[in-house]
Amino acid sequence: MLNPVNPYIVLDELCLQATTRTIATLKILHQVLEQQSQAKPLDFSIATIGRLSHQQGGPSIQTIRNRTGKHFKELIEAWAAYSGTTCKKPLSVRQKQLLNSNDQNILGSVDDPVIRAVMGTLIAERNKYRDQLNVLKANADIFIDRTQDQQTDVLSSMASLTPIELESLRTAVSADFMERMHWTVMPTGQVKDEDGREVYRRGYVNGLRKLIDIGNKL
Incomplete structure (x- = not known):
């Protein structure tokens, strides 16, 4: 991420x-x-x-x-x-107690101590991943590691760019082009027009520049 x-x-x-x-x-x-x-x-x-x-x-x-x-x-x-969280209202103490109570009721209904221990571990894992999922939902931009093989595919695709295509990418984020369009590039890579309206979301320019750097090194 x-x-x-x-x-x-x-x-x-x-x-x-x-x-x-x-x-x-x-x-x-x-x-x-x-x-x-x-x-x-x-x-x-x-x-x-x-x-x-x-x-x-x-x-x-x-x-x-x-x-x-x-x-x-x-x-x-x-x-x-x-801050590592979301805009959702956090659970109250009472709500957490109810959730914990439901979990305890489930565990309490299991007689076999081994199975009960396994279920307790699964419930704890579920709660941990649920909390992590809520944090992930707070971010609109999520980076997924697609493994080394797929990273190689990306590099191969960049290598297949023609000089004209690479030059087009450079032009798309150049200062001259932005000035002609009366656009402003924000520090986060967001692009806004002269009225302050968003043209490209945060990360656009920064992402393209990273691709161009990769293309230049190939």
């Missing part, structure tokens, strides 16, 4: 195209999220963040949920991913 983008970089990008008033609220929200990243349990749900933010003069729950609150949600999602 790719490392989550540093939320400080996301904040800088969001502020570049924002009004003075929006920048102020973004910074308040950022401070709330930074404080929340140190709290236990980690809770980056909109309900919790919106309540804390509103108390400090930042965007409210409804403001964040509105269609115009996309930039606020992006910052919250960035902090959640960076």
Whole structure:
């Protein structure tokens, strides 16, 4: 999995195209999220963040949920991913107790001690993988290791690029091309037009440049 983008970089990008008033609220929200990243349990749900933010003069729950609150949600999602969790409300103590109680009831119904021990191990593994899955869902960008053979296939495909095709890739991410299109490349590889609208999502330019570097070395 790719490392989550540093939320400080996301904040800088969001502020570049924002009004003075929006920048102020973004910074308040950022401070709330930074404080929340140190709290236990980690809770980056909109309900919790919106309540804390509103108390400090930042965007409210409804403001964040509105269609115009996309930039606020992006910052919250960035902090959640960076902290290794999601924007889902964490389970309460009572909910965890109920889940544990159900597991105990299942184990308690098994008379054979060997089978009970095996089931206990399986339940523990299930809980661990479920938690890991929830963390993975927090990231939109997931890198899958496709083994060495498939990596070789990628290199072979890059080697088959003609000089014209490789030059086209260079042009697609060149400073001259971006300037002619009046586009801006953000530090995270995202491309925005002159009105601040997203043309290519985060990672686009950085990914193409990595491919070009591979092609240059072949």
